[in-house]
Amino acid sequence: MELILNYFPNLTKTQIQQFKALENLYQDWNLKINVVSRKDIEELYLRHVLHSLGIAKVIQFKPGTRIMDVGTGGGFPGIPLAIMFPECRFHLVDSIGKKLKVVDEVVAGLGLENVKTTHTRVEEIDETYDFIVSRAVAAMPTFVRWIKGKVAKTQTNDLKNGILYLKGGDLSEELQDYRAATLYELSSFFSEPFFETKKVVHLPIKFKG
Numbered sequence: 171m172e173l174i175l176n177y178f179p180n181l182t183k184t185q186i187q188q189f190k191a192l193e194n195l196y197q198d199w200n201l202k203i204n205v206v207s208r209k210d211i212e213e214l215y216l217r218h219v220l221h222s223l224g225i226a227k228v229i230q231f232k233p234g235t236r237i238m239d240v241g242t243g244g245g246f247p248g249i250p251l252a253i254m255f256p257e258c259r260f261h262l263v264d265s266i267g268k269k270l271k272v273v274d275e276v277v278a279g280l281g282l283e284n285v286k287t288t289h290t291r292v293e294e295i296d297e298t299y300d301f302i303v304s305r306a307v308a309a310m311p312t313f314v315r316w317i318k319g320k321v322a323k324t325q326t327n328d329l330k331n332g333i334l335y336l337k338g339g340d341l342s343e344e345l346q347d348y349r350a351a352t353l354y355e356l357s358s359f360f361s362e363p364f365f366e367t368k369k370v371v372h373l374p375i376k377f378k379g
């Protein structure tokens with residue numbers, strides 16, 4: 171938890187309580203339904219919470235921003251972001267129901283009122299969002315296909331509406347067809363070796379006409 175405060179010193183009391191509560195909630199629920207690997211649970215704050223919050227170093231979502239987390243799994247990056255931005259609306263989607271059971275329990279345990287979850291493949295979603303966030307779900311071309319028509323046209327944030335994807339390693343091949351993508355190195359925000367090759371990819375979605 172110190173790790174989070176170190177990089178986000180201006181959290182409210184509620185946010186601090188909620189971030190602290192994550193540890194017990196995930197430990198308990200992970201014993202019942204394994205959604206996070208054991209090694210990762212030991213390093214929950216580094217590998218999951220702080221990594222998710224990399225997006226909060228790239229953008230401060232304005233109140234009212236609508237965000238979908240595609241393939242949220244155990245709730246990452248959606249849950250840490252929902253704690254960080256209580257005035258934004260988060261839709262966490264996954265095609266595996268038991269993972270969302272854990273997410274629903276964590277959301278209830280935290281008392282988060284800005285999160286809804288849906289058990290479906292993202293292709294079936296018929297809503298629009300300002301931003302679509304994700305981690306470890308699909309390569310960019312597939313992902314872009316899945317979220318077609320789901321990004322709202324009107325921009326209200328400093329960054330253009332589109333995808334904010336947490337990715338690692340060399341992305342030159344995967345992103346070769348996406349010249350509009352901007353890469354933000356997480357190592358410039360966080361000093362832990364875990365973030366050495368990790369990035370937030372911002373891909374604005376173009377609208378025709």
Ligand SMILES: C[S@@+](CC[C@H](N)C(=O)[O-])C[C@H]1O[C@@H](n2cnc3c(N)ncnc32)[C@H](O)[C@@H]1O
Pocket residue numbers: 240241242243244245246247263264265266269290291292293304305306307316
């Ligand atoms: C490797 S896990 C990543 C989970 C989480 N984002 C994280 O980083 O901890 C990939 C997740 O994507 C989900 N997924 C894969 N394809 C999907 C699709 N088309 N629609 C919704 N969820 C999908 C899987 O069920 C799985 O929970």
